[in-house]
Amino acid sequence: MYAARLIDLTKFYYLGDNVVRALRGVSADFPEGDFVAIMGSSGSGKSTLLNLLGALDRPTTGQYILSGYDVGKLDDDDLSEIRNRLIGFIFQSYNLIPQYTVLENIQVPLHYRSDRRTIGSEEMNRCLDLASRVGLSDRLDHRPFQLSGGQQQRVAIARALVNDPEIILADEPTGNLDSATEKEIMDLLTALNREGRTIIMVTHETSVARRARHQIVMKDGLIHSEGMLLTEGEK
Amino acid sequence: MPLANTIRTIRLAFKSLLLHKLRSGLTMLGIVFGVFSVIAMLAIGEGASAQAQQQVLALGATNIIVVTVKPPPDTQQNSSSGGGRRGFSVPQYGLLRSDYDLLTSTLPSISGAVRMREILSEARYLQRTINARLVGSTTEYSDMNHLQLLRGRFLSDQDERDMANVCVLGAETASTLFPLEDPLGQIIQVRTHRYTVIGIMRSRTASAAIGGSMSGQDFNKDIYIPLSTFRVRVGDITFTRLSGTFSAEQVELSQITLKVRDMKDVVATSEVVKESLKRTHGSKSDFDVIVPLELLRQADQIRQIFNIVLGSIAAISLVVGGIGIMNIMLATVTERTREIGIRRALGARQRDIIHQFLTETIVLAGSGGLIGILLGLSTPLAFGGLKGIVNNFVLNQGNGTSQMGKMFTEMEPKIAWWSLPIAFGISVGIGIIFGIYPARSAARMDPIEALRHE
């Protein structure tokens, strides 16, 4: 079973008379339980691809099938629902809501569920479990500015998991972190993948990319190469 | 959307607004003043109409009151006549007994009439004294002025024919002169004359002063004697001593009250009264015709002036307040672009974003409305201060006894309780109207752009 399939995906930006071909025909299959790192130089189309995968945007042509939905054909409200239910986002700059506490930040996706259910004790317990899973049980009432970068990224990971998504999308998740914290976060993501989570991650760092099961290298809006970097242990 | 969610959204809206307390406070000012003006306006309007109604009731809605007015000094000299006894001339002015005869015999629309003559005079019983109003009138006077008898009887036609030395006391006169004794049958002294007390009136709250009449109609300090008795005992000429110099004046009647049979004839009849009196009095402006029914119209004028002034203040404040709120919300939206992007990425639909920012605007405007309502409730206090200012600086310029001025100073604003929910509704409405645009512009942002926003 595939978590996500990309079929000849293109994304063009029209700027006046200029056309920017950010993606020029990308095809790829991501099986359930995959952990892939997307690499490539700046401007090669990594972010554009991740935005499409995250249902934040629709492709110009081609198909993106996520859990059986043809994302390109959905309207704005449906895209919102897809993002809420099937996707967990992890950003380079954490993107927590500054006026909310740790617990409130973890709860945000629950408020946007399609049935707009209020948070019951079951969901509350899940939030508390996730907070303890990322090691923040004693920081529930803290606000983001009271936390370190690594701790903020852990809150973001807990938030990404709260609706039990189909895939987790991470854009340079360790880009703002020191190497010790980078390792902690990557350990967390690796553990999640071992539990069966599908993870697609954009990164510059070979050391980070190595932690994925395989790597895709983008160049000029196309997949340039695919393969497996040797993991540390296999070197 | 379930209630719990709405409550949560409101709570979170408060949280966001409290992040910028000063800014939120300043933003609310326009709404605060707008709502305050709405409530104050309605309170003053209610007060004016309540007062007018009370006055009209007290004076009699179908009455026309003709009063003697002392003319301004210069015209008085030219037209002084009558007197001339004892070497110096006594200015004569005011209503004449012949006026009464003329009016009662020529006006078919009236069902009753009463005339009276009044002076302020000290009354005495044993050592006790009171500065009372000595009123000479006839038996109709008590009915015409809605006075109620407490004990004894009022003046009768027989008293009038006999020029009887009898009197009826107002409530305060009775209680001041007779704190312990039963006044009935006792003899009091007014000036050099003695009168036997035959009746006591029930206490009555004072009604407004009318036109050029002596003072507020405080019937409680009255002493009523038959008009014929007044004429023989007191006479038309009264002397007053003011800082050593004597002055005298001659007045036949102080007031004639006419009762009109049909409410719809009141105004027309009053015009006829004015015309016929003008004919006999010529250029002498020594009488005034007061139509209680007109007080209602004057109250309406006051209300209209206040409505226009405060209504404009309210409208301008509310619009300015609304625009201020819109500006702040647009700034807030820009400031929180990143947050909007995050929420959209996490599954918020456009309408969730609209809901969120609209709630914030409504909470902001609604809070301003609540503060305005609290201020509005203090209108009666604030109005007291305003009255002081108006009394000192506006009404005292010139003669200062215009009907409108009097009504203004004697009026108490009344909070119209129904205006509170309406005022709150208006502030919420402002929140919705001026919140829609910022909320929509927040919702229409491209989530990717919003996420990239620094």
Ligand SMILES: Nc1ncnc2c1ncn2[C@@H]1O[C@H](COP(=O)(O)OP(=O)(O)O)[C@@H](O)[C@H]1O
């Ligand atoms: N919103 C946009 N409008 C116009 N051009 C864009 C937009 N987003 C990306 N691009 C262009 O598309 C290309 C790929 O960009 P991007 O996906 O951000 O690359 P990467 O993330 O690999 O650096 C670049 O040339 C970039 O300038």
Ligand SMILES: [Mg+2]
């Ligand atoms: Mg990029």
